[in-house]
Amino acid sequence: MTSAKHHIVTALVENKAGVLARVAGLFARRGYNIFSLAVAPTHDPKLSRITIVVDVDSAPLDQIVHQLDKLINVVEIRELGPSDSLERELLLATIAVDSQVRSEVIQIVAALGGAVLDVGVQCLTVELAGTPESLDTLEELLRSYEIVAIQRTGRVALPKLRSTGSQIDNLRIA
Amino acid sequence: MKLTGAQALIKSLETQGVEVMFGLPGGAILPVYDPLLDSSIRHILVRHEQGAGHMAEGYAQVSGKPGVAMVTSGPGATNIVTPLANAYMDSTPLVVISGQVASTSIGTDAFQECDITGITMGITKHNWLITDVNDIPQVIAEAFHVATSGRPGPVLVDFPKDIANALMEWHEPGEIILPGFNPITEPNPESIRQATELILSSKRPVLYVGGGVLKSRASEALSILVEQSGIPVVTTLMARGAFPDSHPLALGMPGMHGNYTAVTALQKADLLISLGARFDDRVTGKVSAFAPNAKVIHADIDPAEIGKVRTPDVSLIGECRRSIEELTRSLTERAATKAPGETPLLPLQISDWIKEIRAWQDEFPLNYDKEATDTVKPQFVIESLSKAADDGTILVAGVGQHQMWASQYWKFDHPYTWVNSGGLGTMGFAVPAAIGAKVGRPDKTVWAVDGDGCFQMTAQEIVTATAERIPVKIAILNNAYLGMVRQWQHMFYDERYSEVYLSPDLPNYVGWAEAMGAVGFRVDTPEDVGPTIDKANEIDDRPVVIDFRTDVTEKVFPMVAAGASNDDIMVGPFGRKGESK
Structure with a gap:
């Protein structure tokens, strides 16, 4: 977390x-x-x-x-700094589902702006790209189900435009 | 002009001005040893690659030039890992060339293959694996640039055998462009101004001088600063000689085995002006109790040293010499602007502080049982060596009790006359480092002070010294023990001596010295100390070894126990005037 x-x-x-x-x-x-x-x-x-x-x-x-x-x-x-930067991360997760919980998982992922990437007989693979916090939320919710595999990419980040004023050169690192 | 990679490497080293290198050939580096026969570079053939590394360090420390060593792949390379780590800790510029198996064999566990760039990543400033014969001139130029610029340190160039045999069109190296390596050399003027104000308002300042002063060749600049400001000076283990011990404002060495005055002056100071020092744990003792009332000005060329251990009030990032010069200039300018009738600002009005320091010096001198007649005191040996030494003699030490006594009782009056292993604490450093120092300064007498434990680790290099006609002198303080470990077992482990006894007679040191082509002497009594040193000083055509049989019970004092506050310094049985226990 x-x-x-x-x-x-x-x-x-x-x-x-x-x-x-x-x-x-x-x-x-x-x-x-x-x-x-x-x-x-x-x-x-x-x-x-x-x-x-x-x-x-x-x-x-x-x-x-x-x-x-x-x-x-x-x-x-x-x-x-967290307030001066845009951070994004990608999560992929495979969840074991039966016919009863399948739609629940799909709804949770959709509510957080994620997507279902793959559907199997007993599993779903879902993705969410977003802030690390939204990924934390999804991960927390998915713990109620049986997580088969989960992979997060780790954060990538760039400075926010407003934190750099109008100087575009401040955005260029090196 | 077509050259082989091996020829290009030797030519590149010549281009860098290399005059001497230390090494030992083997399979993977064989191609490079062939063009060496036709080179102007003097190669000193060592008996073990660790010796090559320490010799290169000794050479670098006294000459100011980078030390160069060359070894083969695999065990040759791993044998020089200790010198690389040692040079990294003590910021000694070193360029090590290691042979490597053919680039086509890398990763196959080939004979004498090892991942030396991986192994040495954390103990070099940088390392290179050459993968294209055409890169050789540029990589060697970069290697010397990195080793000697900014905070100096060791680098390693790994050189595969097929690259050595490949052909290239010779070209001089181009401009060195390392976008990630831009050491700051000039201190910030605003920081200099702030430091000046701190100094002028301090009542109890101390100059805390570290090895960076020597690295930036700032001894003269430091002398001027001291003359103008009147601030007393402590010199750390790495800075002995950076400021003359004979100067009235020299307080000597601080730290775990520093003298009472140097340790206490730091503790009681209201301002530490740290110049090229790094607040090492052996100096600070318990960090939270170190110099608790002092503001800190920290001058260092390495930004990562600032705030690593102690957060300074003012930091001066840049070359130490430039920071010292700028401080002197700024203090002098500021002093000149005082209003008429005002007390002169310089030298600082700190006579009460100096008086306090003089009282400590008087009450707590460095001392030992000078009356002892039945046994040779190790401190007496060092004092005798120092007294008999020509001005400018270089002293080299190993690691342990003998090293501390050497640092305490030798009088250092010149920079670059003290060579030792400070940060890593490498036993066995002295013999090879002394040989390297003598090669770097053949005009000077070089004495090594060694322990019997240390000596046995690298003594075989005396063969190198004899064969290469490098007349170093070695004083073994033979107490038949791993003395410093014994001291800790005595003081902190209820005198339970575990695996520290070595025997005074095994090996037979005189016989061993003679077998290696050196002159061997043995000294058992205090009366013999002086005359034997005189005899050794007269020999100048071969190495000399003196086996001094010293008092096993002698301990290094003063001492601050590991992790204790410097306030709890133990001065030992003879450390207080008029007292002996």
């Missing part, structure tokens, strides 16, 4: 072999906890963006950011 102790760190890193290992290894050896991590190339093929949700109980955020910044492959790093 997400909590107020979680902070988002977004880093632009060189798109090179082993960079993710360097980032993850730093967290491990300094005793910082990763809550979730998402990584993919950006529009610039030389760069990837890593979005890490960290548990700041494990270390002061400043220290985490400074240590990450020391990695040669980390080009830029910043913290995104």
Whole structure:
């Protein structure tokens, strides 16, 4: 479950072999906890963006950011405050259903803006893309049923436009 | 000009100005050892790769140039892991070249394959696996740049055998573009102004000087700051020599085995001006009780050190030398603007503070049983070595009791005359590091002080020293024990001595020294200490080893127990004037 102790760190890193290992290894050896991590190339093929949700109980955020910044492959790093950023996450879940609860599950997913992706004789696979909180809600509700498998992607985030004023350059990281 | 990768590597090292490297060949690095025969680079063949790493560290610490070591893949590479970790903790610039199996074999568990870039990720500033022969000039240039820029440290370049044998068209390295590596060198002027005000308003300031002052070659700048401001100085274990012990404002070493005055001055200060120090646990003791009433100015080139242990009131991120120079300039300018009739601002009006410090120095001197005649006191050996040493002699230590006594009782008056393993605490550091130091400064006498436990870990490198005609001198403080561990077992484990006895005679140190081509002496009595040191100092054509049989019961004092507050410093039986227990 997400909590107020979680902070988002977004880093632009060189798109090179082993960079993710360097980032993850730093967290491990300094005793910082990763809550979730998402990584993919950006529009610039030389760069990837890593979005890490960290548990700041494990270390002061400043220290985490400074240590990450020391990695040669980390080009830029910043913290995104929850109120200054847009966060999204995707959840996929397969739920065991019989004829009695099938429609209940479908209704819950629909009410939260999700969709049914696949229907089997004994199972449903559903998706929800949204804020981490809405995913938490769905996950909580689905616990009343038999969850066969669940996978969340971890958060991705970008700064909110209003938090950056009219300066488009403030939005460009690197 | 077509070159093999191996030739390009050697040429790249020459381009970086490498004069000496330490190493040991093996299968995967074989191609590189061939063009080395035609190179201007002096290669020193070690007996164990750990020796190569520590030699490169000793060389770097005294010369200011990066140390270079070369090893083969697999065990060659893993044997140099300890020096890399040591150099990382002590911010020593090191470039290690490791051979690797052919790139086509990586990941197949080939003979002598190991993932050395994975292993060393956490103990290097950065490492590289070369995958294209054409990258060699650029990667080597980047490796030296990263090792020596900003906060210095070790790097590793992993070099597959097929890349060494491949052909490339030689080209000079291009501009170094590392978008994620831009060390800040100039301190922020506003922070300098704030620091200046803190200093001018302090009544009990202390300059807390760490290894960063040496790394940024700021000893002279520091002397000027001290002369202008009149602020007393403590030098940490990594900074011994950065400020002369003979200066009246030098208080010596703080920390777990620091002297009473240095420890207490930090505790009672109202302002710590930390210069290139990192609030190590061996200095702070219990952090929450460390210098409880002090404001802190923290100058460091590494932003991650700021606030890591203690939140400063003002941080100065930048090269230590520049921060010191700017502080001096700002203090002087500010002092010049005082109103007519006002008391001069500089030097600071802190005579009460200095008086208090002088009283501590008088009451709690560094001391031991100087009257003992029946046994050789280890502290007496260090004092005797120091007195007999030429000005500028380099002292190297291993890790343990002997290291602390060396740091306490040797008089350091010049920067880059003290080499030791501070952060990692690597036993066995002294012998190879001394050899590297002598290679870096052949014009200076190099003494290593070692423990009998340490000596047995790396003594085989004396063979290297003899073969390469590197005349280092080694003083073993032989108390037949792992002394520091024994001290803790005595003090904190009810004198239950577990696995610490080594025997004074096994090995036969004099015989061992002679077998390795060195001169060996043995000293059993205090009267023999001075004359034997004189004999050793006269030998300049081969290594010398002195086996000093020292008092096993002697402990390192003062001492702050691990995790205790620095207020609870134990000065030991002879640590208070007029008292002996």
